[in-house]
Amino acid sequence: xxxxxxxxxxxxxxxxxxxxxxxxxLVHKRVYYxxxxxxxxxxxxxxxxxxxxQKTASFxxxxxxxxxxxxxxxxxxxxxxxxxxxxxxxNAADDLNVGNMYAHPASTGLVELAGDGKSAKGMWYCxxxxxxxxxxxxxxxxxxxxxxxxxxxxxDDDWKxxxxxxxxxxxxxxxxxxxxxxxxxxxxxxxxxxxxxVPTIEKLLHDPTFNWWDNYPFMPEPYAxxxxxxxYGPEGFVITADKVFxxxxxxxxx
Amino acid sequence: xxxxxxxxxxxxEDQRDIKNLMGKYSNCIILNREHQIxxxxxxxxxxxxxxxxNDGYYKGNAAxxxxxxxxxxxxxxVASLLKKRFPGELGxxxxxxxxxxxxxxxxxxxxxxxxxxxxxKTAKGLWYCQGAYSEVEASGPVAHWTWGYFAVDFVRxxxxxxxxxxxxxxxxxxxxxxSWGKPQAAYPDLPEFIELKNFEYPAYTKTxxxxxxxxxxxxxxxxxxxxxxxxxxxxxFSYGF
Numbered sequence: 001x002x003x004x005x006x007x008x009x010x011x012x013x014x015x016x017x018x019x020x021x022x023x024x025x026l027v028h029k030r031v032y033y034x035x036x037x038x039x040x041x042x043x044x045x046x047x048x049x050x051x052x053x054q055k056t057a058s059f060x061x062x063x064x065x066x067x068x069x070x071x072x073x074x075x076x077x078x079x080x081x082x083x084x085x086x087x088x089x090x091n092a093a094d095d096l097n098v099g100n101m102y103a104h105p106a107s108t109g110l111v112e113l114a115g116d117g118k119s120a121k122g123m124w125y126c127x128x129x130x131x132x133x134x135x136x137x138x139x140x141x142x143x144x145x146x147x148x149x150x151x152x153x154x155x156d157d158d159w160k161x162x163x164x165x166x167x168x169x170x171x172x173x174x175x176x177x178x179x180x181x182x183x184x185x186x187x188x189x190x191x192x193x194x195x196x197x198v199p200t201i202e203k204l205l206h207d208p209t210f211n212w213w214d215n216y217p218f219m220p221e222p223y224a225x226x227x228x229x230x231x232y233g234p235e236g237f238v239i240t241a242d243k244v245f246x247x248x249x250x251x252x253x254x
Numbered sequence: 255x256x257x258x259x260x261x262x263x264x265x266x267e268d269q270r271d272i273k274n275l276m277g278k279y280s281n282c283i284i285l286n287r288e289h290q291i292x293x294x295x296x297x298x299x300x301x302x303x304x305x306x307x308n309d310g311y312y313k314g315n316a317a318x319x320x321x322x323x324x325x326x327x328x329x330x331x332v333a334s335l336l337k338k339r340f341p342g343e344l345g346x347x348x349x350x351x352x353x354x355x356x357x358x359x360x361x362x363x364x365x366x367x368x369x370x371x372x373x374x375k376t377a378k379g380l381w382y383c384q385g386a387y388s389e390v391e392a393s394g395p396v397a398h399w400t401w402g403y404f405a406v407d408f409v410r411x412x413x414x415x416x417x418x419x420x421x422x423x424x425x426x427x428x429x430x431x432x433s434w435g436k437p438q439a440a441y442p443d444l445p446e447f448i449e450l451k452n453f454e455y456p457a458y459t460k461t462x463x464x465x466x467x468x469x470x471x472x473x474x475x476x477x478x479x480x481x482x483x484x485x486x487x488x489x490x491f492s493y494g495f
Contacts, residue, residue: 014262021269028365031382032477085396097474101313101403101425105364127384131435131468139435139470175433176280 005139012117016127020111023120023152027106030161034104037097040059040077043069048153058233059083060165060217061192062206063183064199065234071200079197090135099133106148120152120159121220121230128172141174144192151232161165163232167206168192174208184209233238255372255483272377272408272415273363279417280361286354288325292318295410297416304494306421308465310458311495320456328453331345332356332390339446343354343481347467363404369481371490377408377415378481378490383422386430390452393441397430402465405493419494421478423465434468460495 008016026046033042047069048054054069059076066072084096091098106124111199113120128144151163171192185208187193207214216239217232228235257265275295275484282291297303305312305321312318333352337344344352365382381404388397402424409418428434443451466472484490 011259014259017266018262021266025367028367029480032366032380032480035382035477037474043468094474099467099470099472100474103382103384103425105384109363122453124271133435133470137470138437139433140433173433174435175431220360 004080016113019113019117019120019154019159023111023113023122024109026108026152026159026161027122027124027150029106029149031106032156034102037102039080039098040073043073043077045237046161047072048155050153050155051099053153053155053160053162056162056213056233058163060167060201060205060232060234061196062168062208063187063193063196063204063207064202065165067200067234075199080195083195087133091133092135093133099131099139101129101131103130104128104144110220112222114226115222115224118154119162120222121232122150122152123220124148124150125215128190140191141168142191143172143174144168146168147217149232151226165205165232167217169208171207171208198217203234203237205237248252255485258262258334265370267375268377268415272315272368272370273366275408275415275417276363276366276379276381276404276406279491280363283359283361286326286329286357286359288322288329291322294324295417297411297418298409299394300409300418302494303417303421304419304492306423306464306495307458308417308423308467309463311459311464312456313459313495315458317459324455328450329354329357329453330399330474331450331453333446335449336390353435356390357387361385361404367481369483371487372483372485375410376386376418376432376487378406378493379408380478380480390447390450391441392443394444394447396441398426398432399426399428407493415443419492421464421493423478424467425475426468428468435470441492464495 030042030046033046048057057072058071059066059072066075088096093099104126105128106126108125109122111120111122126146126148128146129142130144131139131140131141146169149168150161151164152159153162171190173180206216216237218238223230230236273394279291279295282294282303288320303315303318306316312321330349330353331361333347336354336355337347344355346428361383362385363381363383366379368377368379370377383402383404385400386398388395403421405421406417408415417484424435432438466475478493479491482490
């Protein structure tokens with residue numbers, strides 16, 4: 001990586017200040033899009049639109065990455081809508097999303113703007129909740145704690161999401177005691193994993209069994225210009241070198 | 255719109271002042287200082303101020319002030335009931351000293367999306383609030399999750415930003431320790447706090463379901479609109495009624 005220049009003019013400095021503000025605003029807007037389940041709008045309005053960038057866009061969760069906007073849309077929008085239609089029929093509901101709720105407020109924002117001002121990296125933490133209406137007249141209400149890491153690109157004058165990794169640390173039913181949660185996640189029945197499906201690149205990115213040392217996605221650091229090795233896309237994935245993995249103690253590690 | 259470097263710095267400071275205002279608003283609620291909110295944070299020169307809650311809105315300075323005053327009176331009532339309930343601990347304290355004992359209302363403001371008008375006279379902001387409150391009710395102390403939105407129009411009065419319109423809409427108001435996706439079990443009333451059952455906030459200027467609280471039969475509601483860049487207030491949408 002090039003050495004990071006700190007010799008900015010006043011005009012460059014205030015531009016960089018507003019760049020960071022606008023990146024935070026973009027992530028906060030995504031929170032409200034999620035609350036309204038506007039996934040198609042999110043991809044269209046908040047993500048990269050340049051075809052070259054769309055080709056290399058990625059959406060990662062604990063179990064791998066979808067790559068390219070077509071694959072991302074198939075998972076994030078089309079499969080999701082299919083599941084909502086199935087839920088609507090099963091619940092004999094009048095509309096999609098009756099009794100559902102999505103809240104993923106992003107806090108603890110950490111943004112590093114590239115020295116060249118063309119890209120940025122950010123990380124947030126969400127104490128989220130999702131609620132899914134069930135056919136028995138109740139709902140499955142869940143706390144979902146997750147780290148959100150994002151690469152951004154500036155297209156024309158607007159910041160856009162390029163790569164995202166949402167690494168879930170905890171997923172548990174509301175109203176149930178933490179100490180009664182299983183130590184090892186039952187991923188065969190985990191609703192977030194089931195929804196994620198089979199990604200383009202299937203790979204364990206983040207194991208919630210060992211949150212305290214599994215440092216993926218890694219924290220962004222100051223950088224001069226973007227390169228693959230710092231990417232939150234699949235090309236930047238780094239296996240957390242760790243004694244527990246090395247000892248084969250990570251049951252979920254593949 | 256192309257701004258000079260100085261204008262960009264001023265607009266950044268405006269945005270910071272607006273965030274600070276909402277931070278102070280939140281702190282006043284934690285400190286049970288609702289009676290100070292109207293003079294400190296709301297516009298004084300505009301009679302069209304409006305505070306909207308899930309089930310209706312208060313419009314005009316007198317109506318909004320009456321709401322906050324009622325919150326203050328309720329805090330006083332809770333303190334007096336607790337003083338009676340715990341004479342050993344609180345019996346020797348004056349009403350002033352016991353004021354604030356009981357309620358603990360947390361409204362952290364997160365995810366701000368703020369737009370300042372090009373003309374610099376108004377601004378709009380939307381926050382997500384993953385809050386909670388522990389309040390003394392007819393059944394005694396009860397803790398609730400409250401998650402929802404603060405959507406606010408601001409107006410500049412002299413050099414200060416003030417609240418012109420506020421929507422405080424909750425998605426969830428549910429007892430903690432229980433799933434909000436299952437029927438909630440309310441706690442039985444206690445005679446020492448039953449007086450609270452008769453306490454009522456002032457009637458809304460207009461009663462109307464403005465934002466439905468979560469139920470199993472609720473359709474997914476639209477959040478209060480996300481602010482977009484605008485030139486002057488008449489050219490954007492309003493959070494008022």
